[in-house]
Amino acid sequence: MFFPAKECLRAPLALLVLTAFWGGSQAAASEQSDIEAIIDAHYDQPGRADIPGMVVGVWQGDTAVTVSARGYSDLDLDASGVPGSNPVAMQYSDQMRIASLTKTFTVTRILQLAAEGVIGLDDPISNYDGMGGISLAGLNTDPSFNASNPVTIRDLARMTSSLANYSASEGMMNGLINDISTSYTESQLIDFAKGMPATPATWTYSNTNTVLLGMIVEAVTGNSLGDELRTHVFDPVGLSADTYYPTDINFTGEHAHGYGPDGEGIYEDFTAANPTMAAGAGAMISTFDDLRQWIEAVATGILADGSSLYGDSPEAAAMQAERLLMVAADGAGPYYDEYGLGIGEIEEWLGHSGEFLGYQHIIMYDPETDRTVVIMINMAGFEDGEHVPTEMFIDIAKYYASVPEPSTIAFLALAGVGVLLLRRRLRA
Structure with missing residues (x-):
């Protein structure tokens, strides 16, 4: 993609923000579906x-x-x-x-x-x-x-x-x-x-x-x-x-x-x-x-x-x-x-x-x-x-302990874009 000279400083910033936002929204959607899957598993547990x-x-x-x-x-x-x-x-x-x-x-x-x-x-x-x-x-x-x-x-x-x-x-x-x-x-x-x-x-x-x-x-x-x-x-x-x-x-x-x-x-x-x-x-x-x-x-x-x-x-x-x-x-x-x-x-x-x-x-x-x-x-x-709420909660808590925090995801997204931009500048 070609950017006019006067936009060259704005483009990387826009890309950084967009990437971070995309990463955060994707993580939020995944978090919701993952938590709901845990709820479903306990609500419909076979044999109970x-x-x-x-x-x-x-x-x-x-x-x-x-x-x-x-x-x-x-x-x-x-x-x-x-x-x-x-x-x-x-x-x-x-x-x-x-x-x-x-x-x-x-x-x-x-x-x-x-x-x-x-x-x-x-x-x-x-x-x-x-x-x-x-x-x-x-x-x-x-x-x-x-x-x-x-x-x-x-x-x-x-x-x-x-x-x-x-x-x-x-x-x-x-x-x-x-x-x-x-x-x-x-x-x-x-x-x-x-x-x-x-x-x-x-x-x-x-x-x-x-x-x-x-x-x-x-x-x-x-x-x-x-x-x-x-x-x-x-x-x-x-x-x-x-x-x-x-x-x-x-x-x-x-x-x-x-x-x-x-x-x-x-x-x-x-x-x-x-x-x-x-x-x-x-x-x-x-x-x-x-x-x-x-x-x-x-x-x-x-x-x-x-x-x-x-x-x-x-x-x-x-x-x-x-x-x-x-x-x-x-x-x-x-x-x-x-x-x-x-x-x-x-x-x-x-x-x-x-x-x-x-x-x-x-x-x-x-x-x-x-x-x-x-x-x-x-x-x-x-x-x-069994105490169903406690069992469900423990699975939810363990889920959160196993995944990075949203701020971490955004930071990694920003860091990844930053590395990409640095590589391009060095090549130039």
Whole structure:
């Protein structure tokens, strides 16, 4: 191609920009198709019960790589549990029970109270025995805990307390089998754990820990956990009214039903499972868009206006560092590489997973690349099994670990053109 003399300086620059843009757009298209292929592989995995519905989002900053709603929020089951002919499509706005994602909220309020000096992260939990209905008698602990090494609030938040998981107790399991709509008090949940053998003082996941944290919030503030979360967490973060802490089985708006499959095409509707069975460890309800906003706040400790998630006290700035002091997550529980205070790390991303009867989720954020992943499905049964959102997320994280960053691709494109132009000049 021939360029007039007066254009000779503009042409290489134009070519550089065009090449970089072409390389970046090609990479973006490939990224989207690659991520969608990962989603497809997990959504339609052979040998597993069909997932009723799913919402998945992957973002780079504020730009969506892919956002996908698949399947149904309501299978229109007949009396025998067979999906009917009038299912309702899954919507991004559907409310769902978010299970253990609730822990990220409960622990956030604990960290705010620590920043305010109301509690101390290294306070022995025995300090709160007898307050607000808290009764610790009968809870067994690892022998390493003693008067000089007490169980602390920090231990509750990072799952190193050795307190047994009430959710695995015979009393809790029998209650669920008899009637999933039964209402429980927080004290009743703690009572289920009493007499159970202690777990190791190293990391072991236990819902008992976070239920106790919610009770401590209520004891020191005099308010319900739901009110405390609305005032000090939901509203400051800017979450909608579709994120809330329910006290009964009802949803406030359009929602996705939660299902348990039998593997033979029959589904049980678990939507009426009473959230009081999980309290501060897993009772909350939220939506896809709110959780996308929340995970960035909880992973960075920073609100959209640049202020701290933990308030405006001088101690607030230190709370995110406290939160991210991780221990190896090598005990029984959901999959994490490491775990901090109500937050986990997987493949160097920060976030949390959750499972409640009928629902499984994961929300993750990578501070290094400003990437966000939100995966929500409306299927989970009584039996422990695969956690589809976590498995899908790990494949997405490994994909990103194996490919160069978009800025790198653009740089290589520019560098390649630069070498070509240099060679031509030397030949001239």
